[in-house]
Amino acid sequence: MEKRRLKLSRILSVVVLVTLVIFVGRALSQSQKCFLWKIQSKTSTVYVLGSIHLAKKEVYPLHQKIEDAFVRSDALVVEANVNDIKNIDTQKIMESAFYPANDALEKHVSPETFEWVKKETDGLGIPLELLNKQKPWFLAMTLVALESIKLGLDPNLGIDKYFLSKAEGKKKIIELESLEYQISLLSGFSDKDQELFLIYTLKDLHVMEQEVNPLIQAWVSGDTQRMESILTRSVSEDKRLSGIFEKLIFERNREMASKIEDFLRTKETYFVIVGAGHLVGSRGVIGLLGGKGYLIEQL
Numbered sequence: 561m562e563k564r565r566l567k568l569s570r571i572l573s574v575v576v577l578v579t580l581v582i583f584v585g586r587a588l589s590q591s592q593k594c595f596l597w598k599i600q601s602k603t604s605t606v607y608v609l610g611s612i613h614l615a616k617k618e619v620y621p622l623h624q625k626i627e628d629a630f631v632r633s634d635a636l637v638v639e640a641n642v643n644d645i646k647n648i649d650t651q652k653i654m655e656s657a658f659y660p661a662n663d664a665l666e667k668h669v670s671p672e673t674f675e676w677v678k679k680e681t682d683g684l685g686i687p688l689e690l691l692n693k694q695k696p697w698f699l700a701m702t703l704v705a706l707e708s709i710k711l712g713l714d715p716n717l718g719i720d721k722y723f724l725s726k727a728e729g730k731k732k733i734i735e736l737e738s739l740e741y742q743i744s745l746l747s748g749f750s751d752k753d754q755e756l757f758l759i760y761t762l763k764d765l766h767v768m769e770q771e772v773n774p775l776i777q778a779w780v781s782g783d784t785q786r787m788e789s790i791l792t793r794s795v796s797e798d799k800r801l802s803g804i805f806e807k808l809i810f811e812r813n814r815e816m817a818s819k820i821e822d823f824l825r826t827k828e829t830y831f832v833i834v835g836a837g838h839l840v841g842s843r844g845v846i847g848l849l850g851g852k853g854y855l856i857e858q859l
Contacts, residue, residue, distance in 0.1 A: 593782030593858050594623045595836055597846055600855040601824040607633060607859075608820065608845065610787075610836030611720045612779055614713035619776060622722075625859045633831035635732035636723055637823070640739040643724045648739060656747035657698035664692045665699065669755045676762055696754035697746040700761035707765050711772050720833045736819055736834065737812070749807070756804045763794050779836055782858060788840035810843050817848040824854065 595610035607629040612619070621627075630636070659665065666674045677699070681691055684706060691699060705715075715721065727733055749757065771790050778786040795805045816834055823830045839846050850856050 592623070594625050595779050595782050595784075595787075595839070596623075596626055596629060596859045597839070598629070598857045598859055599820070599824065599849055603827045604824045604829065605632075606820055606823050606830045606832055608832045608834070608839065609719065610779065610839045611718065611833045612776065612836060613718045613720060614708045614715050615717040615719060616712055616714070616776065617717060619717070619719075619780060620722075622719075629859070630723060630726065630831050632829055633731070634828040635734055635830050636727040637734045637736055637830050637832040638720050638724060639735070639737050639834055640742060641724060641733055641735055642718075642721060642739070643728070644733075652740075653743060656743055657695055658693050659695060665694060665696065666692060668751045669696060669758065673755055673759060673762075677758070680762055680765060695747065696751075696758040697749060700758045701746075703761055703765060707768050711769055713772065723831070723833060734830075736816055736832070745807075745812075749804075753804055753807070756801055757808075759798075760794055760801045760804060763798065767793075784840045784858075787836055788844075791837045791840070809837060813838050813843060813845050813848060817845045820845065820849060821852065 597608045599606045599608060609626060609629070659668075665677070669677075677691065678688065680703070681688075694702060708715075724733065746754075746757070771793075775787065775790050777783075778790065792805075795801045816838060820830075820832060823832070834845065838844060841847060846856065
């Protein structure tokens with residue numbers, strides 16, 4: 561009889577422990593912050609989600625808070641609709657990305673930068689002649705894409721692409737910018753700024769492997785300070801890059817914040833997705849809108 565009581569007591573202890581673990585787990589899940597903000601005006605609600613444009617399958621399934629916010633929204637807003645390729649002018653992109661027959665990269669960057677490019681691309685299997693025809697901004701994008709894929713990141717698993725597929729035919733899809741705008745921005749930089757952008761990228765290639773997982777973890781846990789630290793490391797280490805960062809991030813932040821304010825003046829609910837780097841810091845989109853007096857909550 562005593563043995564039966566002892567056995568029953570142990571079973572009850574295990575049941576209580578398991579129940580407690582489940583309860584605590586659910587509580588922690590509900591309290592965990594996401595890289596998602598709810599912004600409210602008197603008439604409208606705008607959800608703003610920071611995106612990882614290339615991701616790993618481990619980030620899915622997304623937190624239910626994110627999915628619920630999307631369901632409650634009337635429209636999806638993205639930087640650029642990467643699924644809408646029918647309106648892309650391929651010829652214009654080629655002209656913006658590559659030098660004509662009588663020109664080359666080595667004529668537009670310093671000998672030191674060109675040697676750095678050759679060193680970093682050695683072993684990629686891309687002929688130097690092809691690399692030498694790419695303008696600095698496009699070469700930088702090429703190198704990031706190749707390194708990202710090597711590290712297991714997939715553009716098809718990007719957060720914005722995921723929601724674009726879900727919204728197709730079901731919700732309005734609005735662009736904050738456009739692919740054409742982004743290409744024009746980068747290709748419109750002076751030779752000096754394009755070279756700085758390339759240098760910025762070459763510096764980051766060395767640490768991408770060490771920073772990919774911490775960056776994804778910062779996104780999953782809604783850790784804005786960690787995200788900002790990772791994304792601004794290169795600029796803090798090399799002040800020459802501050803000008804290019806101003807144009808690529810801060811100027812665009814101001815434009816994005818202004819357009820989100822337009823949404824807040826309507827009577828609809830919007831689900832906005834922009835690169836996570838645009839949301840962090842006092843000069844990020846969230847900080848800018850916070851200074852306007854809107855009710856803002858990180859979910």
